[in-house]
Amino acid sequence: MAFALAPTAAAAGYRVESFDTIGSTNAAALERARAGGAGRTWFVSKRQESGRGRRGRAWVAADGNLAATLLLVDCCPLPVAATLGFVAGLAMGEALEATAPGARIAIGTDGADNRAARMRFQLKWPNDVLAGGAKLAGILLESTLLGDKSFAVAIGIGVNVVDHPRDVPFPATSLNALGSECDAETLFLALSDAWVETERLWDGGRGLAAIRNRWIDRAAGLGGEVAVRIDGEIVRGTFATIDADCHFVLRDRHGRQLKIAAGDVHFGAIASAAAI
Secondary structure (H helix, E strand, O other), X not given: OOOOOOHHHHHOOOEEEEEOOEOOHHHHHXXXXXXXXXXXXXXXXXXXXXXXXXXXXXXXXXXXXXXXXXXXXXXXXXXXXXXXXXXXXXXXXXXXXXXXXXXXXXXXXXXXXXXXXXXXXXXXXXXXXXXXXXXXXXXXXXXXXXXXXXXXXXXXEEEOOOOOOOOOOOOEOOXXXXXXXXXXXXXXXXXXXXXXXXXXXXXXXXXXXXXXXXXXXXXXOOOOEEEEEEOOEEEEEEEEEEOOOOOEEEEOOOOOEEEEOOOEEEEHHHHHOOOO
């Protein structure tokens, strides 16, 4: 089966380019934008050899996993572009619910609120998708300024379909490990469909409040103990919510609320450890 767009995505003007093997779908998308390529194009592959995650970390992608990047050009005001990661997380969650209904997911994130228990795939701020508390997918946004003073953003999504990394400091899983027979092509088809509806709701950032509400419904760890690493220091407290700009809101032991724009979040037993 080849990679293909859902009919809704094709009708909305999206395109797809697939690769047997690629270094990085994000890098390919940004390179295309700098060369004058149009936006609303998906770059997809089942084999990515030099993918990367947040803060320059390597993203290990086994052959058969899904690497997908959506290139958008001048889609919104530049400060709003960062919220596209939340759009991507919601779309990925919807795609997984549609394509992996038989996946074996027994428990949620350690220390989490029960409000998201009905959601089999949860979202971990700011950019991970979890199944049973283990990382299933990651999202990476990268942008570049173009010569005409416009900008392009690459929304990269990596999903552990057939295998997952094991030498990582956090639990990880794959659809295969969860008992799902879904393949990368089927998952991408559903993702391209879910993206259309979710991006329309976002509406260039004007619908961010609705995106925030949906994201909170899938939020992992809400109301639970949390530790956030910020520039090498650890801040502890309770995951209270995300604010109107989708910043992480932590309530410390004195009841004060701290708004966090960037950091590494850990829940439950990991958050209780002396050091992370």
